[in-house]
Amino acid sequence: MARSGSEKRQRKTTLSARFNDAEAALVKERAARAGVPVAALIRHAVLAEKPLRKSRTPPLDRKIAAQLLGQLGVLATALREASVGNDRTDDAIIDAAHQDLSEMRAVLFEALGRRP
Incomplete structure (x- = not known):
């Protein structure tokens, strides 16, 4: 039987970071503008890793x-x-x-x- 998506995930470790309100708003805005989740934006910025995919919700114009x-x-x-x-x-x-x-x-x- 094929394993579900959650069983074969490779990213198992969760990290957290603290931001002040202005920083959090800026990170969320940039992620929304790029159409990717916040985690993907941070991963891209820190690791220079390409985002896997765009989020399912299109960015708001x-x-x-x-x-x-x-x-x-x-x-x-x-x-x-x-x-x-x-x-x-x-x-x-x-x-x-x-x-x-x-x-x-x-x-x-x-x-x-x-x-x-």
């Missing part, structure tokens, strides 16, 4: 995320203006759209590491 936040704001304003003077049958649709926009905004803020 902060500029695009910020632009999306701006566009969501414009869309929310337009939706709010369109809702003025509409009849009651449209209220449920408009409320659902506002809720969707709010959820998208929260996800983008979280991805940027900020609070909505």
Whole structure:
């Protein structure tokens, strides 16, 4: 029977390091920008070893995320203006759209590491 990935791992020793808040943020940001786990980034920096693979989550393009936040704001304003003077049958649709926009905004803020 084939051994599982965890049974044939070659890296069995775990090391730890202490960082202040600024250092930790910088290391995490660089790892995220490179699309690799923090351990792979440190291993690469210390041992000049190539990262085995990129992480499964793609790095966040902060500029695009910020632009999306701006566009969501414009869309929310337009939706709010369109809702003025509409009849009651449209209220449920408009409320659902506002809720969707709010959820998208929260996800983008979280991805940027900020609070909505």
